[in-house]
Amino acid sequence: MARVLTVTLNPALDLTVRLPALRLGEVNRSDSLQVHAAGKGLNVAQVLADLGHQLTVTGFLGEGNPQAFEQLFAARGFSDEFVRVAGDTRSNIKLAEAGGQVTDINGPGLAVSEAQGDALLLRLKRLAPDHELVVVAGSLPRGVDSLWFVELLRTLKQLGARVALDTSGAALRDGLTTAPWLIKPNEEELAEARGIPLAESQALAREAWRLQVEGVEHVVVSQGAEGVSWFSPGASLHAQPPKVRVVSTVGAGDSLLAGMLHGLLEGWPGERTLAHATAIAAQAVGQVGFGISDPAQLAELEAAVRLQPLSQ
Ligand SMILES: Nc1ncnc2c1ncn2[C@@H]1O[C@H](COP(=O)(O)OP(=O)(O)OP(=O)(O)O)[C@@H](O)[C@H]1O
Ligand SMILES: [Mg+2]
Numbered sequence: 001m002a003r004v005l006t007v008t009l010n011p012a013l014d015l016t017v018r019l020p021a022l023r024l025g026e027v028n029r030s031d032s033l034q035v036h037a038a039g040k041g042l043n044v045a046q047v048l049a050d051l052g053h054q055l056t057v058t059g060f061l062g063e064g065n066p067q068a069f070e071q072l073f074a075a076r077g078f079s080d081e082f083v084r085v086a087g088d089t090r091s092n093i094k095l096a097e098a099g100g101q102v103t104d105i106n107g108p109g110l111a112v113s114e115a116q117g118d119a120l121l122l123r124l125k126r127l128a129p130d131h132e133l134v135v136v137a138g139s140l141p142r143g144v145d146s147l148w149f150v151e152l153l154r155t156l157k158q159l160g161a162r163v164a165l166d167t168s169g170a171a172l173r174d175g176l177t178t179a180p181w182l183i184k185p186n187e188e189e190l191a192e193a194r195g196i197p198l199a200e201s202q203a204l205a206r207e208a209w210r211l212q213v214e215g216v217e218h219v220v221v222s223q224g225a226e227g228v229s230w231f232s233p234g235a236s237l238h239a240q241p242p243k244v245r246v247v248s249t250v251g252a253g254d255s256l257l258a259g260m261l262h263g264l265l266e267g268w269p270g271e272r273t274l275a276h277a278t279a280i281a282a283q284a285v286g287q288v289g290f291g292i293s294d295p296a297q298l299a300e301l302e303a304a305v306r307l308q309p310l311s312q
Helices: 040-050 067-076 114-130 146-158 169-178 187-194 201-213 252-266 270-285 295-304
Strands: 003-008 012-019 032-038 054-062 083-085 091-097 102-106 133-137 163-166 218-222 228-231 237-240 306-309
Touching: 003 040, 003 114, 032 040, 032 067, 040 054, 040 067, 040 133, 040 252, 054 067, 054 114, 083 114, 114 146, 133 146, 133 252, 146 163, 146 169, 163 169, 163 252, 169 187, 187 201, 187 218, 201 218, 201 228, 218 252, 228 270, 237 270, 252 270, 270 295, 270 306
Parallel strands: 003 054, 003 133, 012 091, 054 083, 133 163
Antiparallel strands: 012 032, 091 102, 218 228, 228 237, 237 306
């Protein structure tokens, strides 16, 4: 099992309020309120922990409301290396009605100062050499821009770290110039970052090849219910997940990424790596939350994943 460092620059407290039906402009009564610590890097960390890896977690955390995060780190045995920042970590409120409709109200991210940005870079220099892999996932907080983000990714690369990147927008577009070891955008995110449509499989394969020429070793493109296309130096494969009843897609992309990293860390053959990762993502979609809850069901899902070679 490996030591993995995950970087979550813009975590969030997810507040899920369950209520019969939302009535705007009126007093509503909720059935329950659940709070949990979230953020893409932390989601990946939790799935990797389920798979037996040892995690160090870092990024920025508001010093005003760290309790739910610190409880998660203690419960999962994560080594906490988050840089504390004045203020509260943002809250993302989900108003979940009994009929299935969910209304999201996302809070503004923390504002990070230049000194705190520098503090994180210093911390990464200390931590990265002790880890086999660094996962950088999620959006950027206020106060840092994609130039700083590029510096972060370059710093990791210069330390010899293998970097897995999952972000979007300008952070992905500019982050790609540092040629991370692995990327996991969804199809739309990659199309936006590269400024070209990628819905045609040939266009996607061509763009993946360009990225590989630029130095990205593994291009993992998720395609929702259509599955995932993985372009790697060995073989390029597409995985079609089995049909699952969608309960919640929260954490699907993060589960897929964690599954891919697991197979690569373990040195599994490509087919097994991709089928297992696709099954972990399908399981996440079929349950509230994510994580490996039922190993027998996971094995069934894995057996039902259909793999096909991709021509490049
Ligand atoms: N309806 C579905 N049925 C089975 N598997 C699914 C379904 N939706 C998503 N998945 C699996 O989850 C993976 C990730 O989903 P998706 O492409 O939507 O990622 P994403 O847009 O990055 O999501 P996220 O919001 O978690 O970042 C897909 O590649 C697929 O394997
Ligand atoms: Mg995603």
